[in-house]
Amino acid sequence: MTNGPASYRDRIPGHVADDAVVRLRLTGSLSKFPVQDHPEVLASKGDAGFVVLEGPAGSVRRAAAAFRRQDATPVTTPLADPDRNTFPYSFQSMIVAFVIAMAARSFVAEGFVIPTGSMAPTLRGQHMLMRGPQTGGEFAVGLQVGAPAPISAAILNSAADRLLGPRFPGTAKSEGWSAKPRQGDRILTHKTLYHFRDPRRWEVVVFRNPANPFGRAPTYIKRLCGLPNERLWIVDGDLFTAPTTSNESLDWDAFQIQRKPDWVQRALWVPVYEQRHDQGGMSTPDGFGAFVPNDDEWSLDGPVWSFRGEQPTQLEWNRRAREFTNWNAYNVGYGNTPDGRGRILKGYTYPSPEPTADIAFEANWTPSSEAGSMRWILEVNQHRFEVERIADVVRVRMRDDVWSEVGPDAGWSEWKTATVDPVAADVANRMTVWHADQRLSIWHHGEPILELPYDWSARERLGYSRKRLVTSDELNTLRNGETPSTGDPVEAPVAKSAVLKLEFTGGPCTLEDVQVARDLYHRVQRNNDRTDSNPARADILDRCRPTGWGFGTHPSNLAELGPDQFLMMGDNSGASHDGRFLGTPSPFVASMVDETPYVVHRDLLVGRAWCVYFPWLLPLGGSGPTVVPNMGELRLIR
Structure with a gap:
């Protein structure tokens, strides 16, 4: 018995040789086969509507491919809509797009332009x-909208360099393209977020x-500082809160510090000194630099401080040139004199x-040797804080200044210690120290390694900053x-500005890259005169x-917040005309929402400020019209 050709359906397996005789069954019409x-290849009609191709496998494969192309169903293109390019069709599309945009603006996101500098430098x-x-x-100076040009020019001509400080007016200039006024940041607001969760402290909110x-x-944009059902008191620039109680007597020691998360704190630091701009000791017009060395072995080579001696040495922040204050160069254009002495302008x-x-x-x-060590010292609020980098450890401690009369080693808290890589010759150590919200935080090479919190009450903080004892009876x-017969401690001046020192041992x-x-x-x-503007x-x-x-x-006007009430303040x-001075609500808000003065009710919240999507513009070609978006200023709002 003789075997016939191998039979396959639809396709021939790849292992079959091209010269092997095969028979292939395909679905289709024999009349469409290109004989x-x-x-x-021999083509014949098989049973059940099949077409049978017989011949060498290679030829059958090519014939089958050609047959499939011939037998394929042609694709028909539908006729174009005859009304697609007409005006009614386009008008309908515009209406749909407009409805979608308005729905998104009402319920999802909305854009705003920042008109004033109440949130500077976060938002300008x-x-x-x-x-x-x-x-x-380079830095920004806010402009008073509507102020006469000669007055604005006179104010700006007396502006002080942000890095030199308020004691040196006239050290900042505005020339060329930078002299052109810029509009405020344009932001997007997330309007649905607070439908799914409660607002959180430190968020930037539109309301x-x-x-x-x-x-x-x-509409205003401020930072959320006070939450519902709490009392809030601002002391020495920080926020202290206590739970609301129905008792007439108030526990003043219940007011505890509110600390900012690291990601918020990092965005809120205001530069005071940047060594990359220091090409000559940051010499101020009277000849003083930012840091003062205690001997002649220090030199400033470009932006690098170098010490050549073998003895212990020290650098100290030059408080004579610039003290650590809340001075803000941005406010010069609002009518504030460069040295900070106040001026009244439009009720502020x-x-x-x-x-x-x-x-x-x-x-x-x-350091030049492994025996080198560095000590960071901050003296503030009658306390001394020390952070030391020595050998393979970083450690931190603090003490009250009253112990300095007893001896240099008396009254210290125990060292808190973290182990790091040992000090090595000619190997850089990146040290970061934050003293904020009654907490010392230390980073080494960008990694957090230590924290030293201290929990003074608001009463204690007020006393330490004024260098006097503040009693609960005085506050009551x-x-x-x-x-009180002893005077108002809130109005008493701060006893002493902060002192910053750096001590080094172990040689050169x-x-x-020093930044302060x-x-x-x-x-x-x-x-101010706007606080009682409503009946x-x-x-x-x-x-x-x-x-x-x-x-x-002040104790006479503590922020007491009830359910769904918030306190908003500008950076x-x-x-900033904010929750400290909002005062009486309008008759509409008082009757329909909440008659409580100063507060912002939850029903008045628009949403959380999300990002700056369109910052101020740059000039075309460096000197042309300001039409180029400054893409480097696109950012999330922290």
Whole structure:
């Protein structure tokens, strides 16, 4: 018996040789097979509507491919809509797009333009860029909208370089393209977030202005500082809160510090000194530099501090040139004199700068031998804080200054220690130290390694900053609207500005990329003439007197927040009309939402500020019209 050709259906396996005779069954019509193109293949009609191809496997494969192409169903193109390019069709599409955009604006996201500098430097309103010719540093100065040009020019001509400080007016210039005013940042607001979770402290929030929700400034943008069902008191620039109670007597030691998360704190540091701009000791016009060495072995080679001696040595922050205060170069254009002495403009009072205790320091320290050590020292609020990098450890401690009279080793807290890589010759150590919100935080090469929190109450913090004992009886007297016989401790000046020192041992070393910054500072101020601008009950108007203390700034007017009530404040505290001064709500808000003065009710929240999507513009070609978006300023809002 003789075997016939191998039979396959639809396809021939790849292992079959091209010269092997095969039979292939395909679905289709025999009339569509191109017989003339494949003479070596025999095509016949099989049963059940199949077509049978027989011949060498290679030829059958090619014939099958050609047959499938011939038998394929042609693709028909539908006729175009004859009305697609007509005006009614386009108009309908525009209406649909408009409805979708309005729905998104109403319920998902909405854009706003920042008009003022109340949130600077986090968000900038209308401003101008200025540059310090001596340092090369560039910074923004806010512009007073509507101020006469000669007055604005005179104010800007007296501006001080941000890195030199308020004692040296006229050290900042605005030339060329940078002299052109810039519009404020454009932001996007996430409007649905607070439908799914509660607002959180330190978030930047857009809300309806309770004092004037339909006026020229119906929406405000501020940072959320006070939460529902708590009391809040601003002391020495920081926030202290206590739970609300129904008791008449108030426990003043219940007010505890509110600390910012690291990701928020990092965004809120305001630069005070940047060594990359220091090409000559950051010499101020009177010849003083940012740091003062205690011997002649120090030199500044470009932006690098170098020490050549073998003896222990020290660098100290030059408080004669610039103290650590809440001075903000951005506010010069608002009518604040460069040295900070206040001026009244449109109902705002800009008082003189106040000392701040919250300081950040960062530097690369490179010793010449493994015996080198570095000690960071901060003296503030009658306490001394030390961070030491020595051998293979970093350690931190603190003590009250009263112990200095006993001896150099008395009164210290125990060292808190973290183990790191040993000190090595000519190997840089990146050290970062934050003193903020009553906590020391230390990083080594960008990694957090140590924390030293200390939990003073608001009463203790007020006493330490004023260098006097503050008693609960005094605070109760102030709360009742009277002045104690010992005077008002809130109005007493801060006893001493912060002292920063760096001590080194172990021989020569270098210090590079030094950066010093200060924290956000909430001012304690009295109300202004806008606080009682709306009609209200007599008891509410009494709390909103222009001569009275701002909300949450004094024991006589503590911020007491009920359910769904929030306190909002601007980052640029000296130039922000915020929850401290909002005062009486408008009649509409009082009758329909909440009549409580100063607060922002949850129903007035628009959403969380999410990002800067369109910053101020740059000039085309460096000197042309300002039409180029500054893409480097696109950022999330922290």
